[in-house]
Amino acid sequence: MENITNYIQQNKDRFINELIEILKIPSVSADSAYSQDVIDTSEAVKLSLEKAGCDKVEICETNGYPIVYAEKIIDPNLPTVLVYGHYDVQPPDPIELWTSPPFEPVIKKTNIHPEGAIFARGACDDKGQMYMHVKAFEYMIQSNTLPCNVKFMIEGEEEVGSVNLKSFVENNAAKLKNDVILISDTGMISNQQPSITTGLRGLSYVEVEVTGPNRDLHSGLYGGAVANPINILSKMIASLHDENNRITIPGFYDEVEELSLEERAEMAKAPFDIENYKKALDLKDVYGEEGYVTNERNAIRPTLDVNGIWGGYTGQGAKTVIPSKAFAKISMRLVPNQDWEEITELFTKHFIAIAPKAVTVKVTPHHGGQGYVTPIDSIGYKAANMAYTETFGIPAIPVRSGGSIPIVALFEKELKSKTILMGFGLDSDAIHSPNEHFGIFNYLKGIETIPLFYKYFVELSK
Ligand code: BES
Numbered sequence: 001m002e003n004i005t006n007y008i009q010q011n012k013d014r015f016i017n018e019l020i021e022i023l024k025i026p027s028v029s030a031d032s033a034y035s036q037d038v039i040d041t042s043e044a045v046k047l048s049l050e051k052a053g054c055d056k057v058e059i060c061e062t063n064g065y066p067i068v069y070a071e072k073i074i075d076p077n078l079p080t081v082l083v084y085g086h087y088d089v090q091p092p093d094p095i096e097l098w099t100s101p102p103f104e105p106v107i108k109k110t111n112i113h114p115e116g117a118i119f120a121r122g123a124c125d126d127k128g129q130m131y132m133h134v135k136a137f138e139y140m141i142q143s144n145t146l147p148c149n150v151k152f153m154i155e156g157e158e159e160v161g162s163v164n165l166k167s168f169v170e171n172n173a174a175k176l177k178n179d180v181i182l183i184s185d186t187g188m189i190s191n192q193q194p195s196i197t198t199g200l201r202g203l204s205y206v207e208v209e210v211t212g213p214n215r216d217l218h219s220g221l222y223g224g225a226v227a228n229p230i231n232i233l234s235k236m237i238a239s240l241h242d243e244n245n246r247i248t249i250p251g252f253y254d255e256v257e258e259l260s261l262e263e264r265a266e267m268a269k270a271p272f273d274i275e276n277y278k279k280a281l282d283l284k285d286v287y288g289e290e291g292y293v294t295n296e297r298n299a300i301r302p303t304l305d306v307n308g309i310w311g312g313y314t315g316q317g318a319k320t321v322i323p324s325k326a327f328a329k330i331s332m333r334l335v336p337n338q339d340w341e342e343i344t345e346l347f348t349k350h351f352i353a354i355a356p357k358a359v360t361v362k363v364t365p366h367h368g369g370q371g372y373v374t375p376i377d378s379i380g381y382k383a384a385n386m387a388y389t390e391t392f393g394i395p396a397i398p399v400r401s402g403g404s405i406p407i408v409a410l411f412e413k414e415l416k417s418k419t420i421l422m423g424f425g426l427d428s429d430a431i432h433s434p435n436e437h438f439g440i441f442n443y444l445k446g447i448e449t450i451p452l453f454y455k456y457f458v459e460l461s462k
Pocket residue numbers: 125126158159160161162185186187200203401402403404405406
């Protein structure tokens with residue numbers, strides 16, 4: 001049987017077309033208008049795993065969207081790799097900013113992807129990266145080189161907090177038993193410099209509601225005499241950061257792990273160009289917590305951000321009104337050791353405490369999860385690094401990411417195994433943004449690198 005590079009060359013059009021078919025289904029988990037599409041996508045993923053050569057493929061129903069589980073057990077005495085990914089995607093909004101429709105995938109060339117990239121919602125996060133594993137597995141089956149057992153667990157609720165996956169993992173520890181968990185749902189530094197994600201931030205996501213008068217009021221008749229919930233909410237939100245951009249919630253930093261100067265110096269070795277960073281985002285300057293550089297601010301430091309804020313009149317023209325209510329969605333990115341439930345509680349207490357008597361405040365927690373850090377001396381990390389070194393020609397650099405995959409910390413707790421985050425996306429791939437894309441180079445490189453991870457993981461496990 002041919003080697004992997006030949007196999008990819010011969011099959012790459014099919015690999016791309018199969019992914020395009022999956023990308024056409026709008027599996028937006030956050031919006032119930034798409035619920036049938038999310039379910040259809042789980043079926044498409046199931047079918048692809050069957051075709052690739054899994055023995056047992058199941059749709060596991062949950063209280064929400066189904067989890068696709070599949071396995072190929074070749075010898076119970078060999079190690080088992082558990083692959084996790086998600087088939088749900090973020091909403092495509094704002095849809096008018098897409099240069100081509102989000103669920104009609106097209107291949108376009110970009111400066112960073114001269115070989116072309118597939119533009120579609122979910123191309124990189126995570127359908128494209130998840131499907132690399134299906135195709136890498138197909139190759140190992142076709143070439144008779146699968147060196148160990150594989151289990152796949154592909155969920156449909158990652159973008160809304162993996163709420164039902166939690167109990168699935170807790171109730172199915174034996175079924176999911178593995179020696180290492182492999183995930184491609186993160187990024188790497190560049191197409192010339194691979195990296196392995198060694199940390200993820202935790203998350204606490206809340207919604208707040210501030211109520212003033214019991215109805216919208218004429219802003220002339222009542223203005224100045226009653227609390228305007230939007231004014232109050234803005235003030236409250238502004239007070240959550242001090243002049244050094246540190247978060248003012250009492251106790252917020254208590255458990256934050258402070259990295260040593262040596263560790264920070266090590267982090268600073270990863271290639272990063274602040275001028276390019278600003279240019280890519282059309283920024284005159286960066287902004288963040290005093291005392292930390294950009295790559296620390298977005299990885300090893302916790303944050304608090306308003307994700308959306310609304311209330312009052314936002315239609316055409318002017319309407320003079322004091323709204324009855326104002327709302328905001330607020331996320332806090334957390335670092336290892338900060339407990340997300342504790343932080344949610346600290347936020348709630350503080351937010352209620354700082355509200356003036358003239359308004360009523362309600363805080364509704366949405367979802368959350370713990371942060372994650374993983375050592376670089378594990379067998380899994382070494383195997384991943386060997387795989388990258390072989391396909392990219394240089395070793396991977398360990399990088400802590402600012403993003404969150406809340407379920408990863410739970411995997412370690414319940415399944416007692418380490419997760420290896422082999423991401424092939426780039427920050428410029430615009431995940432969650434308009435015009436999300438995934439480089440053809442990255443897609444095929446992923447398919448090429450994954451079988452080597454299996455090979456080296458099994459070798460190092462002996
Ligand atoms: N794949 C991302 C997380 C990610 C992307 C981590 C790039 C590191 C690098 C994941 O799908 C995601 O978007 N997670 C959410 C959290 C979730 C609970 C909605 C996030 O980070 O906002």
